[in-house]
Amino acid sequence: MNHDDLYDVTIIGAGPVGLFTTFYSGMRDLKTKLIDNNTELGGKITMFYPEKTIRDIGGIPGITGANLVKQLIQQAMTFQPTVVTGQLITGLQRLEDGTFLLTSATGETHHTKTIILTVGSGIFKPIKLDLDGADMYEKTNLHYSVDELARFAGKRVVISGGGNSAVDWANELLPIAKSVTVVHRRDDFAGHERHVAEMREKAQLFTPYSMVELHGDGKRISRISIQHLETKECHSLEADEVVVNHGIRGDFGGINGWGLEIEDERFVVNGAMETNIPGIFAAGDATTHPNKLKLIAGGFTEGPIALNSAKRYLDPDAQPMAMYSTHHEKLVETGK
Ligand SMILES: Cc1cc2nc3c(=O)[nH]c(=O)nc-3n(C[C@H](O)[C@H](O)[C@H](O)COP(=O)(O)OP(=O)(O)OC[C@H]3O[C@@H](n4cnc5c(N)ncnc54)[C@H](O)[C@@H]3O)c2cc1C
Incomplete structure (x- = not known):
């Protein structure tokens, strides 16, 4: 893979929120890359409770963490995003044309027009x-x-x-x-x-x-x-x-040095899931805002809001949200 390919959106963090946001990004026809430090997708669910039953997601009376992650991955892959695992994103550079160059701890670079941070509580390190x-x-x-x-x-x-x-x-x-x-x-x-x-x-x-x-x-x-x-x-x-x-402690590594506003170890966002840096959005456990719902279900709303904001950042004339999935042309045509 050529890491210097320019992407519309790069989603950092492949927990449940990053995975669902990746699907939604495909719904909005954006060239999407998903990156995670871990080699396995699914964030905290995969790390801490794959065998436990999750019961507070609308319409799903109960599902094991592992099965939810399996279905999220299947859904996230619908529009064939680029997925990169095993890379800890640490560095950020804003280029003259306004695009971003992300750097990993091992020196790989990723070129992108917008960024969505779904980094949860960061990378877990032992105390x-x-x-x-x-x-x-x-x-x-x-x-x-x-x-x-x-x-x-x-x-x-x-x-x-x-x-x-x-x-x-x-x-x-x-x-x-x-x-x-x-x-x-x-x-x-x-x-x-x-x-x-x-x-x-x-x-x-x-x-x-x-x-x-x-x-x-x-x-x-x-x-x-x-x-x-x-x-x-x-x-x-x-x-x-x-x-x-x-015990363990979450560590954002380099990201907390990017100049983002942070409160209580979370990135501050407004109702549009915009951070204080234009072009960088955030969703899920990584964010703080009034009435925050720190649940997977809350992140499933924040991710699409962040994505819609990224879409409108790229194209101010774009519709505020994606077509309903029931009517989405590509999904209906392919029977997905
Ligand atoms: C034991 C337990 C039980 C829970 N039960 C429930 C429940 O029943 N219902 C519910 O709604 N919620 C539950 N939660 C909370 C739920 O798991 C979180 O709200 C959810 O995982 C948040 O998803 P996220 O995608 O925002 O972040 P996370 O799941 O934390 O994923 C973040 C991802 O970002 C990656 N990452 C971080 N920094 C970087 C970086 N710099 N570069 C690359 N990758 C990076 C991490 O590796 C991780 O994979 C539970 C949590 C725990 C711990």
């Missing part, structure tokens, strides 16, 4: 351990996820955190590790009762405790100091591998 030396040990035995089980075989593993993932990782590691110790700031753990009970039975737990110091030779952590949150009593735990699950 890092805020202790001296933590960044240094990330290269060796401090982990923010459990990707390779074999690495933990026969080891003394200490897990910090009490979320679903911490519980799941503890249970996955218990059969193969020499020992699993879980340190958590609260007495309660998130996750299925059965999984929590299994972990409580087999792992060594320290609650309410937090890690206060990492000890090692500068290359690997060998020991951790933990402290009781109320009594301030300290313990020392021997550790071969340390796993931290303190």
Whole structure:
């Protein structure tokens, strides 16, 4: 693909809102590109709850996340948009002719007349351990996820955190590790009762405790100091591998440096889904405006509004909205 081809619209973020907006862009006959950092489409639904049932979309009494994404992808592909995955968009340049050049973290460029940001909460990154030396040990035995089980075989593993993932990782590691110790700031753990009970039975737990110091030779952590949150009593735990699950945080990466107005970590838009930069529109979880409805159904309205605004930005004489889909010539002709 020639990344320098000029597109009418580039939609950044292929969550549910970006996918539906891509379909609607085809309805308006615009040359459309959809880009996502992830290799799989579907945004938060694919990342967090593909197997859960979504029940608050009009006309759909219940559908699993995975099936909704499958149908959204099928619908988004109706007008054969260009889809780019695995690219994090970070840079923006406005060219002399008013078009935009987008840059990805890996150096690819995308040339476009308008942009619609459907970037949700950005890219999710783990919340890092805020202790001296933590960044240094990330290269060796401090982990923010459990990707390779074999690495933990026969080891003394200490897990910090009490979320679903911490519980799941503890249970996955218990059969193969020499020992699993879980340190958590609260007495309660998130996750299925059965999984929590299994972990409580087999792992060594320290609650309410937090890690206060990492000890090692500068290359690997060998020991951790933990402290009781109320009594301030300290313990020392021997550790071969340390796993931290303190949650995740959304990060817009470079986009929040583009000069867009931001409030409460969302892009401010008006009723036409226009941002403060002409030619850049936004929809879905990424936006804030009065009466915001932070639901997939809300994003399904914001996306087409943003797209109609982009269409009228490109052609001020264009109709305010697309033809009804029941009467859309291309859809009716092809029987889609
Ligand atoms: C557990 C859970 C359950 C939920 N249940 C419901 C429910 O029942 N009903 C409901 O209506 N809502 C529900 N929601 C909320 C719903 O998932 C969101 O409102 C919806 O996903 C927002 O869609 P979006 O397309 O705006 O953003 P997202 O789904 O967040 O997608 C944004 C996409 O943008 C991409 N991206 C971000 N930055 C960049 C960049 N710089 N370059 C390239 N790509 C980028 C991301 O990779 C991501 O794929 C739930 C959310 C969670 C977490």
